[in-house]
Amino acid sequence: MHVDFAPLRIPFRRRLQTLVVLQWVFSFLVLAQCCAALFVTLLFTRLWFVSVLYATWWFWDRRTPSRGGRSSRYVRSLRLWTYFRDYFPIHLVKTADLDPKKNYIFGFHPHGVLVTGAFSNFCTEMTGFQTKFPGLKTHMLMLPLWFRIPFFRDYIMSAGLVSSDKESAKYLLKQEGGGNVAVIAIGGAPEALDARPGAFTLQVKNRKGFCKLALQFGVALVPVFSFGENEVFDQVNNPKGSFLRRLQERLQALMGISLPLFHARGVFQYSFGLIPYRKSIHTIVGKPIEVERSENPTLVEINELHQKYIEELSNLFEEHKTKYKVPEDRHLIFT
Template structure:
């Protein structure tokens, strides 16, 4: 394979963009393991009392990820995230104003490999979420597993990340006075295994838990489509039934997280590596679907609202796809 090296005269601005994304990829793939190792080493060292004190803090703070988290506006506004935004670049597009007196569930599609659009738009202020949607606070839902890792949990909560458990989502969308936005990557881990350039298949037909909670608490549903999300990485061929896919599904069932075999470019060369391609991501926030609170929704209520949601998501995609480089004959497929 011929290796294409990066030129030596790359502007400093682009080098800083690459560094910002590199630390994000590292945080996503390895920071949790490093934090866990640091805690173990601390517990085995002469500074073991620090580990004991942190364990006590962890016990007292255990429910915070399911109770709205603990966000830090200072960290969300780091200059670092502006370089992260400009690497792709990343944009957040509003189609209508949202009432800050209501609570919302944003259904984010597609999941992609590392959910770059959801992180950049809703866990940082680099694309101006607070200016576009004044009075609303965004919270990206993440697998509960990650909030059990010492130190790592505190860092990710600073960006507005919270547990994706039922209790966590219910807490957010039942807030009196409104103002909360729960961002849920609906396709979840299984969809990440199919994330590759050109993919338009969404795992959403059987995902109805968020619909039921929206009805139960009267939260407004908002479809969100992130154009370019699947263009960031290539992935090894893993069709359904293949040995690799069976292994991935097995590991996912055991650990609860997906392990896509992805690759793209490197830091100093463009031929291979784990850095995403520089592809524009345009995250379009659609119109809210009015939801009447139904404390005990029936299966018919859930099915009806789910159908309306799928129709709204389809309309959002069809309305905006031409503006972001897709052909008229490209359509979403729901499974």
């Protein structure tokens, strides 16, 4: 196998970018396990009281991930995120004004392997969200599982991540005075199994819970499409019906998380590894779909809003695709 090594002479800034992206991938893949191991290990050392004190705090604070979380502007504004942004680079594109006195649901597409664009745009301040949409605060919904892991839960909450259970979303959307944005990767973990360069398959058809929430609280839906999201990682071939895909879907059903076998480049070479490719990501925030409140929405109302959302998402994709080198004959595939 031929290995394409990185040049020895690389600007220091690019090396920093790679280092920051490396720690981000590490955080996604193994930081949770390391935090859990640390918590248990401390119990059998002279520092056992640290885990006991943390467990006490954890019990007292257990509802915070479902009550708006505990976002830290300091963490979200750390300079290291500028290196993360510039590695790809990642851009946030605004297409319409949003009223800061209202609450919103952002439907993010596609999920990609590690929701790279969503993290950079909505969990850090480095792509200018606060400047483009003053008065709005983003909260990205993440599987409840991750908020049960000691230490790790506090780290992800500091970036604005909150639990994806229904009570969490309802808490955000019912707040008086507006200003809250619930960011939902609509396709969820299963969609990650279709994430590969050139793929435009979205799992949306049977996902209508976000439409019901929008109707119950009368909040606008905002379609968001991230061009380039699927380009930053390759994935082992896993067509539907294959043994690998059936195994992945079985594990996803058991654990709630998907396990895409992704790969890209390494730190010192470009041929293999888990570091994403340097591919541009442009996240387009579409126009809001205004929703009239219906505390007990009927199935007809939910289906009508869902169909309208799919149409607006398709329009957003078609309007911008040629700017980001998507062939004219490529269209979104909804499953």
